[in-house]
Amino acid sequence: MARSYGPYFDPEYETLSIRINPPRVSVDNASCKDCTLVKVDSINKPGILLEVVQILSDLDLVITKAYISSDGGWFMDVFHVTDQHGNKVTDNNTIGHIEKALGPEGYTSGILKTRPGRKVGENSMGDYTTIELIGRDRPGLLSEISAVLANLHFNVAAAEVWTHNGRIACVLYINDNCSSLDEDEESRLCVMEEQLNNILRGREDDESGAHATFSVGSIHVDRRLHQMFFADRDYEGGCLEMEIEYPPNSKPDVRIESCVEKGYSVVSVSCKDRAKLMFDIVCTLTDMQYAVFHATISSDGPSASQEYFIRHMDGCTLESEAEKEKVVKCIEAAIRRRISEGFSFELCAKDRVGLLSEVTRVLRENGLSVTRAGVTTIGEKAKNFFYVRDASGNPVEMKTIERLREEIGQTMMLNVKKVPTSAKEPETGGLAKTSFFLGGLLEKFRT
Incomplete structure (x- = not known):
């Protein structure tokens, strides 16, 4: 009986592109007088923006501004961050964690990958x-x-x-x-x-x-x-009888427009600023199978303004009104869950x-x-x-x-x-x- 062989894939191949072009991350406290700049340059891959924002959010850093560009196969981000008291990030342990998690070691060692979990009955x-x-x-x-x-x-x-x-x-x-x-x-x-x-x-x-x-x-x-x-x-x-009446100024304003000449759908969000706001929005877009190609985030006092240029994972933009309405509702819900x-x-x-x-x-x-x-x-x-x-x-x-x-x-x-x-x-x-x-x-x- 003849044996059949499948193609062989070297397990090291998955990280080959990262090892050839390792990500670069810098934590800059000199360029701005009132915040720390975290700059990330890396090969683009699905979900990378969420991974980066997740790392910063889990360290309780406040993102006051951000500029995202991930078109053309390369991912370039600049984040303006402070601690929760509005000060620069000066703690060496925090800086070291950012550099390790977002640098080459984080990508090749699996820091940013899902950890194995625990099933009942297993240790x-x-x-x-x-x-x-x-x-x-x-x-x-x-x-x-x-x-x-x-x-x-x-x-x-x-x-x-x-x-x-x-x-x-x-x-x-x-x-x-x-x-x-x-x-x-x-x-x-x-x-x-x-x-x-x-x-x-x-x-x-x-x-x-x-x-x-x-x-x-x-x-x-x-x-x-x-x-x-x-x-x-x-x-x-579906169960609004128990929904809290939030103050009018906390209601998010979410709009979706088309950028026909560039082939993007543009999601604009204006709402009251708070901790982990960017994480909640990026998390929702990612789990709804949308890729963020460009984004601009800024906060002015108590208000936040965020703009995302997105496409569906299959490369399509948001065409139907029903799809746009669903995205608006999902982002509004993601923002209000943590209010x-x-x-x-x-x-x-x-x-x-x-x-x-x-x-x-x-x-x-x-x-x-x-x-x-x-x-x-x-x-x-x-x-x-x-x-x-x-x-x-x-x-x-x-x-x-x-x-x-x-x-x-x-x-x-x-x-x-x-x-x-x-x-x-x-x-x-x-x-x-x-x-x-x-x-x-x-x-x-x-x-």
Whole structure:
């Protein structure tokens, strides 16, 4: 019997072009008096803009201006960045991370590639199990979810929770005191999945696509939340009765025009500036299979203006009105998912099973709804951050805040802040670093 042979591909070929023409990255603190310039020159490849913006966003850097050009097979970007206090980036560790991640080593070593994740029953990510939840939001839902985990003796080591258009999406990393998955833990995982699905579905007639699943691959948490909401079609606004009434000045203005002579569709976005705004927009365009060829980003005080010259991955522009309308709605949704108004609570306590359940129960009993939350664990310390409103979607009254101080402040550090109205003001110090801490947590899983 004759043998058949397929073509041989050298595994080194994938990075050959990068090794022949390695990317160049420079961090320049001399050219501008009020910001740091990050310049990236590289061979173009699909998704490269999102990778670069993701690196800068995960370091909590504020992009005040950017000039993007990736036509003709070469990628050239200039980013004007500051730290969250508006200062130049001078920390050597941060500069070193930028140069390593965006330079030749980052491309050839796989730093920018998706990391292998953990399937239930396997130990590829240490002793952490990743759970993704999506469903219809309601007051007290996060408290019910965390109570299920606490009752089954699972600890929430890290989490990110977003709500939008009456929907909730969560990514949670859980563990317990066991060093490996034994039969008892396997059984508890099955029970947990069943109970979480029941909570998310709510009524038996709720066919809203609610579900709890174990994540198979490794993920960038913020990007995964955008993907979950996009798949859930939250941009259609099917459950507006729970949607927060955002101030008029926070409503984004998204427009799409045609640049016929160059063969591009031009997406223009004007809205209130905030942290990670560019990441959210580029993430959405990338996941919708659009390539950005040129872009200009600038912020003027509290306002931001961003313009993207795009084509679909197949080279086509946006021709139909239906496609344009969908892109507008998806970008608007991506911008508003991270908008928070009202008060934020920052709590710090010794990490333990049931901590998140205890805190969210107190919030629920005081008539508060969580619009966004983050959980991080550093050593033996747990940091929880919550953006809250009352159950009707209105701002929290001061008497409620004082009552919370009395109930929670006795056992853990509690810091209450008014969400800043200016993009120049940093959000609560820890929450802005949630994704970076999660990235650090995932990095520990790999070692």
